[in-house]
Amino acid sequence: MWQTIGQTQIIDLLQRAFKQGTASHAYLLTGPPQVGKMTLALDMARALNCRSEAAQRPCGVCPACKKITEGKHSDVQVLALNQNGSEDAKEKTEIGIDLIKGLQHSASLPPFEGDYRVYIIDEAGHLSLDAANRLLKTLEEPVGKVLFILLTANAGSVPLTVISRCQKLKLSRLKTAEIEKALIERWQVESEKARLLARLSHGCLGWGVNASKKLDLAAERSAQFEKMLTIVKSGYCERLAAASQIAQQFTKKRETVYETLDTWTGWWRDILLAKTGCNADIISVDFESGLVGLAGAYNLVQIKSVINYIQEAAQQLKQNANSRLVLESLMLNIPLEVQHA
Numbered sequence: 001m002w003q004t005i006g007q008t009q010i011i012d013l014l015q016r017a018f019k020q021g022t023a024s025h026a027y028l029l030t031g032p033p034q035v036g037k038m039t040l041a042l043d044m045a046r047a048l049n050c051r052s053e054a055a056q057r058p059c060g061v062c063p064a065c066k067k068i069t070e071g072k073h074s075d076v077q078v079l080a081l082n083q084n085g086s087e088d089a090k091e092k093t094e095i096g097i098d099l100i101k102g103l104q105h106s107a108s109l110p111p112f113e114g115d116y117r118v119y120i121i122d123e124a125g126h127l128s129l130d131a132a133n134r135l136l137k138t139l140e141e142p143v144g145k146v147l148f149i150l151l152t153a154n155a156g157s158v159p160l161t162v163i164s165r166c167q168k169l170k171l172s173r174l175k176t177a178e179i180e181k182a183l184i185e186r187w188q189v190e191s192e193k194a195r196l197l198a199r200l201s202h203g204c205l206g207w208g209v210n211a212s213k214k215l216d217l218a219a220e221r222s223a224q225f226e227k228m229l230t231i232v233k234s235g236y237c238e239r240l241a242a243a244s245q246i247a248q249q250f251t252k253k254r255e256t257v258y259e260t261l262d263t264w265t266g267w268w269r270d271i272l273l274a275k276t277g278c279n280a281d282i283i284s285v286d287f288e289s290g291l292v293g294l295a296g297a298y299n300l301v302q303i304k305s306v307i308n309y310i311q312e313a314a315q316q317l318k319q320n321a322n323s324r325l326v327l328e329s330l331m332l333n334i335p336l337e338v339q340h341a
């Protein structure tokens with residue numbers, strides 16, 4: 001049984017290829033963060049190494065499937081940025097050549113306990129140039145039963161030479177109803193919470209599942225919302241201090257800052273909806289009154305500009321611009337004067 005929810009066309013295509021023995025040696029899975037790329041990659045690894053005799057592979061319960069799920073199968077390896085990083089360590093920004101050298105060596109050996117060696121490279125856009133070139137050599141001369149699965153949210157960040165060696169599979173966002181159903185049925189989330197999380201997840205089931213496991217999700221979201229309100233309502237000095245604090249956070253854990261900016265974008269979209277009278281479409285229904293309040297304090301042009309500024313800041317951070325400068329300019333760009341429409 002495939003653990004992946006939705007993505008039926010991709011699963012059909014892979015099942016056919018695996019059955020007919022026409023699988024590619026390398027796949028590039030693209031799609032937004034937490035849409036299910038890793039789950040699909042592990043499903044592929046299970047499908048190729050499953051020990052079940054049944055027609056439906058992967059079975060999910062044989063020793064091979066279980067080992068892969070638990071990360072203990074010797075032929076299935078996941079490579080990622082900051083694989084062994086501690087919470088306090090500065091984040092690595094590249095997947096270095098050493099990891100790829102190790103991979104290259106083991107990929108030349110026959111599978112140890114399964115049918116296929118499977119290498120999953122998460123965030124493949126972070127391969128260093130040396131590492132990408134080294135990987136390219138391996139992809140150019142595929143040997144035996146080896147499968148490479150590269151994952152990225154941004155195909156533009158992977159060198160074209162590498163992409164040209166891979167079969168591209170684009171995962172799409174799930175429908176809100178699909179996510180709601182999955183959260184209730186597979187993760188036993190109670191229905192009201194599942195409904196909110198499904199709306200907040202923007203089609204990315206992984207986000208919804210992670211959020212559902214946070215015991216203090218409501219408190220965390222309230223704290224985040226309060227923080228944004230404080231920034232909006234404070235003067236330049238406080239805003240610069242907030243920028244510096246977020247920039248420090250960025251050097252330690254980039255993903256948290258991207259998530260914060262994503263959340264802010266969502267809120268300002270909701271403020272825009274409230275401003276235009278489309279309250280029924282507001283996604284963060286848990287903050288509706290606060291969002292409507294902000295909608296009353298800004299005019300339409302200001303609200304649109306804030307959304308643009310937040311998105312530009314996120315984009316610049318992803319392009320490795322100076323994080324402190326980017327965040328300071330974002331803070332100063334959020335309109336200070338409260339004007340009524």
Ligand SMILES: [Zn+2]
Nearest residue numbers: 050059062065
């Ligand atoms: Zn199995």
